[in-house]
Amino acid sequence: MARNRKSRRQQHGSAWHWKQTDCWYFTPQGTKKREALFDENGERIRGKDSKEAAQLALARIKLTDELTPTVSSSSKDWTVAQVCEIYLADLTNTASPEWVTLSKSWLNEFCGYCGALTVPELKKKHLRTWLQKHKTWNNNTQRNVIACIKAAFNFCCKFDDLDVNPIASYQKPAATARVTSFSPEEEERIYAATNEAHALFLKCCILTGARPYAEMAVVTADHVVETPHGMFYLLKARTDDGRHGHKAAKKTGKDRRIMLCDEMETITRQLMLTAPKGSGIPLVRTKHGRQWKRCNGVQHFCELKKKLKLPVDRVTYTCRHTFAKRTLSGYYTGNPVSIEVLAGLMGNTPKVCWDHYAQWADDYNDPLWAALGKTKKKRKAS
Known part of the structure; x- marks a missing residue:
């Protein structure tokens, strides 16, 4: 039993x-x-x-x-300010200092407008009204701001106890490509009008297509790699302290290789004499021997633009666009390259390069003219 x-x-x-x-x-x-x-x-x-x-x-x-005061997992007890605070605490440890600074500015201002609202009280009209107050923000800036705010709510939904993102369906405005390039004449005028250190910095950006402040300004001799094919700069996806090593590292997870032409190899070897391996000194420096930062770089270029009366859309980042246009059109070698090859050189995806630089790619435009019975006359690229 x-x-x-x-x-x-x-x-x-x-x-x-x-x-x-x-x-x-x-x-x-x-x-x-x-x-x-x-x-x-x-x-x-x-x-x-x-x-x-x-x-x-x-x-x-x-x-x-x-x-310990208990925090309910219900969204009704969350405030907008709490969401932004939790997101920024994580962002400080994962994103680049430049993006963290921008995100803090946007989120703090957004919280000043409606931070006391609970999550269910926040409506899309609050975000729209707040954005309308910033009349100087163009479509690209608005896209970045909206993406930042939506990311804060998505982060708390994914990694915390927030139930829903109230602005998940808010539509971002269409991006407007601001793609400009320097003509050879403009390039020579710029070099003649600025100091030697600034001219070298701009020239290196044009020759490599590197992002000015996120890549070119931080390169040291330790990033230089020499191979039988040639020399390149290697920026690791992760730094020793766990941060992302370059701008696209968080998205791609891949190392960034900046290939160098013969002229840039010669410049690099000369710069390595004054900033050898192990020194930690950037190869391209200001006239005071310091690293180029966004603040002093923008100030230098704004003064230069005013002095030469350059078009308002010319900025330091135009150097990177100039590299793209010249590479696509075969300016240096006489052999145009495809969008896919350019993407590899610039550390972008083919889609990004297609969206921004397709109008400069003869390989894609020539068939369109041929379909209308026209052939494009060859001309020297600028």
Whole structure:
């Protein structure tokens, strides 16, 4: 005859011993997950005879929970300011300093407008009204701001207890490509009008297509790699301190290789004489021997643009666009390249290069003219 066994299953919230691991656990109310109990030294409580120690550890946990204000997982208890604060705390450890600075500025201003609202109270009309107050923001800036705010809510939905993103369906305006390039004449005028250090910085950006401040300004001799084919700069996807090594590292997870032409190889070898490997000194520096930063670089170029009366759309980043246009048109070698090859040289995806630089690619435009019975006359690229 089977004997009746008294159930030995402990109630939720009680300490219990698991023979398999010889440790003590408890199951929090409303969950099915066991949590280990630890003593004051942070060691697991072991042994079936350690019931008293286990109960004491559980009492400490319950007391801490009572003294700590509980945050409901319901979205109705979240404020917009809380969402932004949690997102920025993580962003500081994962994104580039430049993006963190911009995000802080945008999110702080957004919280100043509607940060006290709870998440259910936040409507898309609040975001639209706030954006309309910034009449100087173009479509590209608005896209970045909207993406930043939506990312904050998405982060809390994915990694925290926020239930829903109230602005998930807010539409971003279409991006407007601001793609300009320097003509050879403009390039020569710029070199003649600025100081030698600034001219070298701009020239290196044009010859390599590197992003001015995120890549070219940080390159040291330690980034230089020489191969039988030639020389290139290697920027790792991750730095030693765990940060992203270049702008596209978070998206691609790949190292960035900046290939160098013969002229740029000669310049690099000369610069390495004054900034050898192991020194940590950037190869391209200001006239005071410091690293180029966005603040002083923009100031230099604004003064230069005013002096030469350059078009308003000319900026330092135009150097990178100039590299793209000249490479696509075969300016240096006489051999035009495809969008896919350009993407590899610039560290972009083919889609990004197609969206921005397709109008300069003869390989894609010539068939369009041929379909209309026209042939494009050859001319020297600028």
